[in-house]
Amino acid sequence: MSHLLRTSRLFAWFFFTGLSLAVITVSGFYLYLRPGLPPVEQLLDIKLQTPLRVYSKDNRLIAEFGEKRRTPITIEQIPTIQLQAFLAAEDARFYEHFGVDIKGLVRAAVELISTGSIQSGGSTITMQVAKNYFLSRDRTFIRKFNEILLALQIERELDKDKILELYLNKIYLGNRAYGIAAAAQVYYNKPVNELSLAQMAMLAGLPKAPSAYNPLANPQRALVRRNWILGRMKELGYITPDAYELAVNAPLTASYNAIESEVDADYVAEMARTEMVRRFGEDAYTDGYSVRLTVESDKQQAATKALRAGLEAYDQRHGYRGPIGQLSEDDLRGADLERLIKNYPRIESLIPAIVTAVDDPQGEARVYARDLGPAVLPFETMTWARRYKTEDLKGPTPDKPSDVVATGDVVYVKFQSPADPQTLESNRPGLPIVALSQLPRIEGALISLDAKTGAIQALAGGYSFSQSKYNRATQAKRQLGSTxxxxxxxxxxxxxxxxxxxxxxxxxxxxxxxxxxxxxxxxxxxxxxxxxxxxxxxxxxxxxxxxxxxxxxxxxxxxxxxxxxxxxxxxxxxxxxxxLGSGLLTPMELARAQAVIANGGYDVEPYLIEEITDIHGDTLYQAPETRLCDTDCAPPATPPVAETPVPEIGETGRAAAADAPPPPRIMHRLADERSVYILHSMMQDVIRRGTGRRARVLGRDDLAGKTGTTNEQKDTWFAGFNHDIATTVWVGFDQPAPLGRGEYGASTALPVWIDYMKVALQGRPPAFMPRPNGIVNVRINPETGERARPGEEGVFELFKAEQAPPLLSDDGNGNGGTGGGDLSRQLF
CATH class of the missing domain: 3.40.710.10 (DD-peptidase/beta-lactamase superfamily)
Structure with missing residues (x-):
């Protein structure tokens, strides 16, 4: 008995000694590491790396910039069943433990001792939050101890729901998706609250190993992981057996869904990105700023479409320059056509295609188009393709498909429509129809301004931003010609x-x-x-x-x-x-000058950014109101500027929003309103009876403008407006060269302007410049410019009152009178 007692005392002594040493060691680690731990309060101030998003005036997405796709979301916006899926996968006892799960840590330690590696892990969601927000990913005991200490602090200072929300917004889920909202978009193109149970479980399986369990990269492993999580959810009572059976039998539905632009406005997006980086530096890409622009989505889409169509029309008028590539019969024999055609990029609506057969009797060619597959290229879509020789010279009109294409040619085509079985031979129903096209060498620009404010309503800087980042609307200084x-x-x-x-x-x-x-x-x-x-x-x-x-x-x-x-x-x-317009301006500079004429003679400054908000939705910048100086405004205290600068950035990188609206942008009158009104009338005649008369197709009387063509047709323009909108179009080669005989502003630029203005003016009432006081109409002799005699054929002309031709004397000899008198009696 005494031996047993002595042995028990010895074991007790060893136990308490070991426990004391452990406490001393842990306490030492704590005292050593505690000063270097960040305060938990920082979690509430940390800005998740959220991309810069650019929107149109009507809040349609134009572009997103940033490496990490993330859309912060509150826990109230996440369905309960989705939360339970993550708890089942990562930390089923999350709402029970105090930040550290002792059972999990012991299990991980046993696995490490017995196998040499940790199989199941011992980190709680709270510990993962500590690691993801504050610590590195180094697999060391010091980092793990820091993780535990931080987790304990986090649990003391934050409630469980807030911790879970931080976790679900931070975790990496593969394919550049950070956070659950971004992952739902990337994999399923849905908001979180529209996911099925099977899809929710799939997302919950990603944090463990986003690459290994990715449904796009490893669908079978992802399926096993998903079904295991569903089983855990059934065991924990989160879902019923029936719901489990439906979910485990659901097929994989994940696909890659990049956030797509809703507006084709790459040049505008780049202008906004450049300005945001100028203002906020590299933080612009990560701090979750949203930029709302002045461009309107329907007008912007119309501008992009009109410019591309106009450049393609010019390009096809001057002939076909041949295939963009050539493959031999050996290349085609047994080849993976999809792999071969991937070597040629899609450019906007132009799709690269390999000609696989040419059938002259049938009047068609067969092609394999990138991302489209086999298709039919009818001869009627090739009749424009006379061989290009020079800008003024083309080959003969083709008579059959083989005059244009040959087997192995790589060409650009445009999708037209699926084949119609009722009009096509029975051996090709279901194949899509494509049309022969080519990438234009000609370039152009379109810029449309609100004439009274300078707000950019639409801008296209070239045919394709992917082909050329050069923004011709703002960077290309070209001769003006007659504009x-x-x-x-x-x-x-x-x-x-x-x-x-x-x-x-x-x-x-x-x-x-x-x-x-x-x-x-x-x-x-x-x-x-x-x-x-x-x-x-x-x-x-x-x-x-x-x-x-x-x-x-x-x-x-x-x-x-x-x-x-x-x-x-x-x-x-x-x-x-x-x-003759030998001076140089950019299309933007000319559009701005035309806007001064359009609005009645007031200064105007183009601007693009309407509003900037931070990740919380707080307004950091609001474009000031534009006020024309003689319509209810006070003289400015300082010279007018194009934009009021954003407030200074503070230490946290956020600008403080102004409590009061920014002071108005004051615009003074630059020209006499009577002179401008008369010029409006003269420029309306350019469209009614002059070089711009093709614009009469719009059926409006409020339009004015001017064509422009420089020497040797190297630059062609049309600049037109009504009292509300000023739009300028330029067409030419990047390296100035003649466009060819018969190519003038009226044939190249004006059609683009018309196509755009059809949309821009749709549903808008006529907008004429108000007639100012001191303008009179006088009937004159069109040959002499003098006041017409009574009974003499004449035309009415506008004059400033003091410049009206004098009244004729009554002696019949045509001697001029002194003028003056009651103006109402001088109107003939």
Whole structure:
């Protein structure tokens, strides 16, 4: 008995000694590590890395920027059964333990001792939160001890639901998806609350090993993991046996679903991204900012579509340049066509395709199109494909498919429609129909502004952003051609001339030191019209009248007027070629200048960003109201700026939202409203009877504009507007080169403008500039510009009241009177 007592005392002594040593060791670790542990309060301030999202004015997604896909979500937004799926998979005793599951740790320790590795793990969800938010992924005892200490702290300071919410927003679930909301989108293209039980269990199986149990990479292992979780949910009483049977027998439905843009606006998205990085630095990609732009989705989509269609139409007018690749018969024999065609990229709606057979009697070719498979290429879609030789020369019209394509050709096609079995031979029903196409070499840009505010309503900077990041709308400085003339004519109206002023449309020779050799400019038609009123000279785009007009006004006077209108003059020549638009502007700069004319003569500054909000939905920036200076506004205290800057970024990286709305953006008048009103009328005639008359197809009377074509047709333009919207289109090669005979602003740029404005103006009432006081209508002789005699054929013209042609005397000799008197009696 005494031996047993001594043995018991010895064991007790060893036990208490070991326990004391363990307590001392743990306490030592705690005292050593505790000062280096971060405060738990940081969890509430940590910003989850959430991508930058860019939206249209009507809140449709344009783009997302950032490496990590994440959409933070509250626990109230997650179905209970989804929460239970994660608890069953990761930590069934989550609501029972105090942050550390002793049973789990002991089990993990036993596995480590017996097998040399941890099989089941011992981390609770709280410990995973500590690791994911604060610690590295190093598999060391020190890190594990830190994890335990942090978990204990977290449990003391946060409630269980908050911990679970933090976990479900942070975990990595594969395919760049961080958090449950992003994973539901990536794998099932659904919000969390629309997932089935089987889909919920599949997501719950991902945290253990996102690559090993990924339903896209390893569907069979993912299925086993899903069904195990469903079994655990049944054991824990979360689901009924019937629900379990339905779920385990459900097929795999996961697929890759990238967040897709709802608006085709890559150039606009890049402008927004650049601006956000300028303001917020690299944090723009991770801090969850949302940017709402001024572009409207329907107009933006119309702009992109119109520009691409216009460039394709020009490109096809000038012939087919041949296949983009060629495969031999050996390449095709027994080949994986889908693998071969993957070497050629899709570009917007252009799909690369391999010609697999050509059937002249049938009048078709067979192709294998990327992501589409076998398809039919009918000959009627190839008739445009005369061989390109030069911009002015094409080969003969093809008579059969083999004149255009050959077996092994790699070509671009566009999807048209599925085959119609009623109209096609019985051997090819169900095959889709495609049309021959090609990637245009020509480029262009479209920019549309709200004329009264400067808000960018639509912008397209080229055919394809994936092909060229160069934004021609904002970066391409090109010669203006005749789109410059309205500014010259406005200068004339501001300097005492009228639409009835007569100039001679006749040959002119300029021999000056500035231009070197003698310069003999011509009208684009090569013809001369003799004495011509300025109104007619503008809508007929008479070059020779413009040159004489500039010579009389003086080059410096014209440049001063440009500066008054805030049009850049750095790239404007100081010689008479200025009259023909030899100066350089970007499409954006020209659109902004046209908006000044459109809105009645007020300054305007284009802007793109309407609002910036942070991850919490708080507004960091709101675009200021634009106020035209003589319509209820006060003089600005400081010079007007394009945008009020975002408030300074604080230490946390967030800007403080202003309590009061930003001060308005004050825009002053830059030109006399009567001069601008008369110019509106003159530019409306460009569409009614001049070079822009194709725009009459829109059936509106409120449109005005100007075509433009530079020397050798290297740059072509159309800039048009009503009182609300100003839209400019440019078409040309990136490296200036002739577009070919017969290609002018009216044939290249104007069709794009028309297609866009059909959508932009749909359902909108006419918008005319209000007629200002001091404008009179006078009937004049169209040949002389003088007031018409009673009974004489004449036309009505607009004049400033003080410039109206004088009344004729009553002596019948045509001697002019003194004018003046009651203006109402002068209207004939």
């Amino acid at each position: 410059f003339k309205p500014f010259l004519y406005l200068t004339a109206l501001e300097n005492g001339m009228t639409p009835a002023t007569i100039y001679n449309d006749a040959p002119i020779v300029v021999d000056t030191s500035e231009l070197g050799a003698a310069w003999r400019p011509q009208n684009s038609s090569g013809q001369f019209g003799g004495p011509t009123r300025l109104r007619e000279a503008l809508y007929r785009s008479k070059n020779l009248v413009s040159i004489r007009l500039l010579r009389d006004l003086g080059i410096q006077t014209a440049l001063d007027m440009l500066a008054q209108l805030k049009i850049p003059t750095d790239n404007m020549p100081k010689d008479l070629s200025l009259a």
